[in-house]
Amino acid sequence: MNLIRYQAPNSTPWLALDRWSNLRDELNSFFDMPLWSGFGRTEQLFTGWSPALDLYESGDHFVAVVELPGMRKDVIDISLHDGTLTISGERKRESNNNGETSQRTERYIGTFRRSIALPTRVDPSKVTATYQDGILKVTLPKAEEAKPKQIQVS
């Protein structure tokens, strides 16, 4: 049996158990999160996979932190369009199925996509990204007009 995506058909009994532990996690996390991002997460149940994203804001830039364990740097695609940051890519099966049989597959294999609308304009030419320990960090400096300004009272 060739297992390609999402879940092994033969792991059904474990899936059932697994759902419970995931459900417990989801329930625990649900109360930690603002309602809207809680809904955002339930969506991933229906649309393949989209990684968890945190967004930080400081005076002159945003930092998007995305959990992407076990990827190769060169398959991660970052784009910025109309103030929307999109991170996409594909996780391929690493092993070349030589006599290997999957017993349980919970890790998502395949394409992923995650978008977020940024609260203010950013300077697309100054966006930088690092990938370390399975965490992608995208730094997006705010556009000049969106930076906070001090106005002196004369």
Next chain:
Amino acid sequence: MNTLTRETLKSDRGQAEPFITPPASVAEIADGYMLEIEMPGVKKEGLEISVENNELTIIGRRSLPATEGTLIHRESRPENFRRVFELDPSIDANKISAKIDQGLVTLTLPKADHVKPRKITVS
């Protein structure tokens, strides 16, 4: 045969530290099993793997450098990772090896020599 995939779902109640269950995949390879667990943000130093009472426990503690600024949108979970598996008797617990690369923990669990297929020569 597939006890490795059996997860010990012991209750976490009464446990001081909360953990989250990271996704894991198990595959049977030529002479053993391969276990992959996703632990983004965990470094080699934060990984704690132990075998006790035929149970394999993998704990991953995150050591993320603090990101400056205010958190305005959060989807990640702050807790550390923990996963427990019951080892199949065919696995040689002394030969389990592990590595972590970009937040993906890969464990190789070789079968003990006495369960490997062997040819017996007729004398």
